[in-house]
Amino acid sequence: MSFFSKLFGSKPQDSSIKDFSWLQTDMHSHLIPGIDDGVKTLEDAIAVIEQLAALGYTKIITSPHVMLDGYVNTPEIILRGRDDVRNELSKRNIKIEFDATAEYYLDEGIFQKIKNKEFITFGNNHVLVELSYYTKPMNMTKLFFELRSAGYKVILAHPERYPFFYQSSLEDYKELRDSGILFQINLGSLIGLYGKNAQSYAERLIDNNMIEFAGTDIHNMRHTEIIKSVFQSPYIDKLAKSNLQNNSL
Numbered sequence: 555m556s557f558f559s560k561l562f563g564s565k566p567q568d569s570s571i572k573d574f575s576w577l578q579t580d581m582h583s584h585l586i587p588g589i590d591d592g593v594k595t596l597e598d599a600i601a602v603i604e605q606l607a608a609l610g611y612t613k614i615i616t617s618p619h620v621m622l623d624g625y626v627n628t629p630e631i632i633l634r635g636r637d638d639v640r641n642e643l644s645k646r647n648i649k650i651e652f653d654a655t656a657e658y659y660l661d662e663g664i665f666q667k668i669k670n671k672e673f674i675t676f677g678n679n680h681v682l683v684e685l686s687y688y689t690k691p692m693n694m695t696k697l698f699f700e701l702r703s704a705g706y707k708v709i710l711a712h713p714e715r716y717p718f719f720y721q722s723s724l725e726d727y728k729e730l731r732d733s734g735i736l737f738q739i740n741l742g743s744l745i746g747l748y749g750k751n752a753q754s755y756a757e758r759l760i761d762n763n764m765i766e767f768a769g770t771d772i773h774n775m776r777h778t779e780i781i782k783s784v785f786q787s788p789y790i791d792k793l794a795k796s797n798l799q800n801n802s803l
């Protein structure tokens with residue numbers, strides 16, 4: 555059984571949507587070589603970016619991981635990497651806008667970054683954050699509050715992937731949204747890339763109009779093939795009709 559038939563079962567659906575030009579901008583990916591668990595080489599970065607351009611994206615805002623215990627990426631490291639990729643794109647005459655932000659892990663380091671105004675924001679002072687997949691951070695509410703109070707618009711990456719939010723009423727999701735947190739799902743969740751629960755909660759969040767953004771969260775070339783198969787999800791049509799804000803960034 556192939557990887558794709560495993561994901562879909564025996565009868566893949568076919569969507570009327572065949573590219574991502576309606577999204578215009580992807581603001582979640584790991585395309586600066588060698589600074590996180592994303593692409594390893596400049597060559598790989600360019601190959602993935604070419605694929606994203608072929609899928610209809612006109613702008614990429616890549617988002618390397620930043621976390622105290624792991625990827626200690628400073629704005630300087632990220633922006634230098636962005637410039638290297640930009641230069642290579644321009645050398646090869648590949649027409650796509652390429653910028654960078656970061657995917658900030660919600661840890662104690664956030665307090666210092668607020669103090670030093672150290673975030674690489676995008677859009678209109680937007681900041682992309684992620685949580686642990688295992689436990690809800692004890693100080694999550696405080697950290698979100700501090701970020702919002704400092705004037706940042708907080709986007710939570712892949713809310714469908716955090717098991718501690720899973721409950722039939724979606725109460726925790728509603729509470730977060732009521733406090734001003736915006737949601738960005740991963741496109742791969744729609745085809746079960748991160749498991750059945752993540753797929754089911756991504757679908758429920760879409761059904762309840764609780765999604766502002768959709769990202770690829772692309773890490774490597776193999777991932778591009780998976781992203782292409784997202785068109786086989788019936789939810790891609792629903793997502794396209796749900797007034798996402800990708801194209802306003």
Ligand SMILES: [Fe+2]
Nearest residue numbers: 582583657771
């Ligand atoms: Fe990511």
